[in-house]
Amino acid sequence: MGYIAARGGTNAILNAEQLVDYLRLKGGSTPLSLVQIRDQLRHAVGRAMNEGALYAPMLAALAVKQAEGDSIEASFLIRAFRSTLSRIMPTRALSSRQMRCLRRISASFKDIPGGQMLGPSQDYHIRLLNTLLITESTADIGRVHAHYQELIAQGSNDPHAIGHFPKVVDYMRDEEMIAPLPVDQQEAEPFDITRTALTFPCSRSARLQALAQSDTGCLLTYAYSSVRGYGDAHPTLAELRYGMLPVEVNHPLTGEAVTIGEIEVTECETVSKAHSVGTHDTKPRFNLGYGFTFGHGEVKAISMAILDSVMSQAKRNSLGGESGPAANEEFVLLHSDGIEASGFTAHYKLPHYVTFEADLKVLERSKQHKTTQEQSRLATIATHLKEQA
Amino acid sequence: MTHLATKVLHVEHLSKQYGPGCARCAEYTGPHHHSSQCPICGTVHACVDANFTLHQGEVLGIVGESGSGKSTLLQMINLAIAPDHGHIWYHEPRDDAAQAVDLATMNAFAKRTFRNDRLGIVYQRPELGLNMRFTVGGNVAEKLLLANWRHVGNIRERIRDLMQQTELPPERIDDEPHTFSGGMLQRVQIAKALSSSPSLLLLDEVTSGLDLSVQARVLDLIRRIQWEHRMTMLLVSHDLGVIKQLARRTIVMKNGHIVESGLTDQILEDPQHPYTQLLVSSAL
C-alpha cells in the first residue's frame, strides 16, 4: 500500500504538549514560584498585564511562568482568560491626579510645582552586568529590607511622602497652551473595543484602548519612526508618572463612590510642537498626546502618547514634516495587537497544501501562456525572415 | 449644421464654502478684498454664486490664478465635490425629449454612473487621473469595465482604437505608465476620458507643466477631438494663450467669484474688469 495518510493528529498534539513541558523541566532546577516572578520579574508581569489587558499580577505571573517568559504568549494567555470573565461593572472615571506617585518627572520645565521626583528609574543606571546578583542570598535581601525600614522611619514626616502631585498639563491648560478636544471628538461614553468591532475612522477613546493593549515593540517602532522624521518630530514630555492609582466604583446599592483598591500604572503626557489651529478659535496651541499602561511601562506609555499625538494631528491635517505609517491610524491599529499579529504570522505553519496546489495550477497555466507567446513571437520573426529572403 | 445649438449644462447659483460661515463673510471676502477667507470665522468661500451656460459643441474656458475657485467649480461639475447651494442642470444631448436633470441632487450611485458614462476628465498631473500600477490599457479600460464591458477582446480593440485616435502607439497597450512621457500620459488620460463617448469633457490645466512643443501637440489633439466629436468642453487654465486657442467663450474667476464672462476674443481685446485687465496685460 503506497499511500500513507498523516494520521494520529491527537497523539501528536498530546506528545507536543508533553515535550514542551519537558523542555521547561529537564534542567531539574528549583520550580519558580509565582511570588518570585511577581516580585523579581515585575516588568515581565507588567507587560503580560498591559498587553493581556487585565490587571491581575498573580495571574500574570502564572502566565509568564507557563509561557516560559515569552511575552506575547503570556499576554495571549491573559487575554484568553479575560474573555471568560463576566463584567461586573465599570469604574468611575479615574483621574491620575489621585495617583500616589513613586516617580514623577517633566522634560518641559526645569522645575515643576511639587518638584521632579526621579523615583525607581533605571534611566541612569550604567549598564554593566551586576555579578553580585549571581550569588544573591536571602540574607542579602534581609539586609536590603532592614535598610529600607530605617529610611522609611526617617522619612515618614515628610509632607511629600504620600506622593500626590498636581499635573503639569493643568498648568499648561491654565496658560492656554493646550488645544481643547474638538467638539466632534468629545464622547459622552467611551467606546468599548471588547464589545464593538473597531471600524475606521475611529473615536479617540477607541484609539487609546487599542493602543493600550498593543504590543510594546510595535508601538515603539512606529513612535520611533515618527520622531525620526516621518511624523511629529518634536514631542516634549509634559509629564511622566508611575505609581499607584486608586480605583473607584459606584456602590451598587448606595451609588456612592467607593475605593476598591489600587493599581500600579504608568501615565505619560506629551505636547507637540506643531501648532494646531482650531476652527473658530484661531489661537495656536500645542497638541496633547496621552499614554497609559498597567504596571511600570515607560517605553510603551511614551510611545503611545507620541502615536496618539501624531494620529490626532494627522486627522486635523496639521502634521508638520513628512507623514509616515505612524500617522495612519488605520495602519497602526490594525497591525499593533501582538496576539493578532503573532497569531496570523504564525498561522503560515498550518497546512496550506490545497491553496498551494491551486497556485501550482495557475503557475503551470502562466508558463504555458509564456511559452505560447514566445512561440508565436518566434514564428512571427521566422515569417518575416522568410518574406525578406 | 444650421440648427440652434442645444444647451448641455446650465449652472445656477453654484456655491461651495469650507467652514461655518458668518454674517460678516460677504463684507470681507471676494475680488475687491483680494481674499476668499473670512478673517472673522475662517471660512473659505471657494466658489460663490457661479452662473453660466454651456452649449453642445462649445468650449468654455475658465481662467483664474490658483485659489480663484476654478478647480472647485470643475470638481463640482465632475460630481466629486458636493456644492452647498445651487443647481447643475444637465440636458442630455443625445435625447432632445429628455428633461433637464439637476446633477447636484443625484444620489451617490447615480452620480458615479453619470460621471463614468457622460463625463470625461483630464488632470494636470497624470497620477490624479491614472492608476500608475495598472497598465496603460488597464487605465483606459476602467470606464468600459465600469460600464459592464465583459469581453477582453472587444475591450482591447476599443482601447487600441482610442489609442490611435489620441496618437498613441497601440502596440504599447500593455506597457506601464512610468515608461511613458508626460505628453503621452496626457494622451492616455484623454483616451480614457473618451472611452465612454462622454457628452462633456473637463480639462484641468492639462498642458501646464509640459514642454512648449509637447503642449502644442496636446492642444492640437484636443482641438482635433473637439472638431471631430463636436465635443462640449470645460477648459480650466491659468494660461491665456491656451484659452485663446481653444475656448470660444471664457469666464474669469477671482477669489471664488466670476468677475467677467463673454466671448474669449472680446475679453482678451477689451477686458472690462480690473482683474481681467491685469491678467491680459501681464500675459504679454
Add this chain to the structure above:
Amino acid sequence: MTQTSPSQLYNFAFIDEDSKREVRRMTLKAVAIPGHQIPFASRDLPIARGWGTGGLQITMAIIQPEDTLKVIDQGDDESVNAVNLRRLLQRTAGVATTTDTDAASIVQTRHRIPEEAMRADQILVLQVPMVDPLRWVEPNLERATVMHGEADYGRMWVYMYESVVKAGDLRIASQYPVMVAGRYLMDTTPIPRWDVPKLHMAETLFLFGAGREKRIYAVPPHTSVVPLEFADYRFKVEYTPGQQCRRCGATDTFLTSHFVVQPDAPNGGHWVSSCSDSSYCTKRVLAQTVATEEIS
C-alpha cells in the same frame, strides 16, 4: 461517532451567552445581506488568532447539544489543527462528532468545501483569513468600505483585466472574488476554484467567520454566487484530464499531490494524487471493498 461530557469550568461551548448573542445577531444580519461583511466584537479565545477563531465563534454560538459536529482542515478530519479545534468543542460542548459529512449537522472547515453536496438541514462554517476582496486594489479599509457601499467595483475589474493581460488568464488561484446576489463582492476564502461553484444556488447555509479581522458574512441557500470572469476568459476550475485519486480512483474530486519515496524508483519516488476530502475518499474505498466482497 464519539461523545464526551463537557468541562464543568466553562459555559456550554466555551463563550459566554452575551458573546453568543453578539455573534448570533451579527450572523442574522449577515444572512439578511448576502455577501456583505458585518463587523462583530470578536472575542479572544484560547486558540491563536489566524488559527480559526472566527469560525469557532460562529460554531460556538450556534451549536446545540443535539448537534453532530465535523471539523476539517484542507479537507482532512485528521489534520492537526482540525483535531485541536474538535478537541476544544468536544470538551466544552460535549456534542457528538463525526467524520462523515452526511451525518454532520454542522461542519466547520478551513480551505475546502466537502465533496458531498450539503443539505438544507446542515450548516457549513468556513474559517476566513482575509476578508475584503478589494484588498488587492485598496488595502485601506475605510476607502474599501465606501467602495462596497457604492458597489464601486471598477478597480477590481481592472485588476482582473490586468491578470488576463499579464498571465494570459484569470490569475487568482484561491480566495476567488465572486458577486453575491448581484450586489456584493465577496472573498470565497482560500478554497480552491473547484469549490467555488458549490456556493451557487446551494441547499445549505454558508457562514463565514473571521476572528482576527472581526467580520462575519454569509451566503444563504438559493443565492446566486458568480465568480468574476470575462466572456472570452471564463472562470475555470482546476482539472487535468485523466486525473484520478490514487486511493479510491475518483476522477471528479479535488486532488492534492505529494511525493512518495521509493528507494528503488528511478528518481527516488513518484508523485501521487489523492482526494483532499479524506473522509469522502475513505467512504468510496469502503464502498468498493464492500462491493468486491459482495461479488466474491
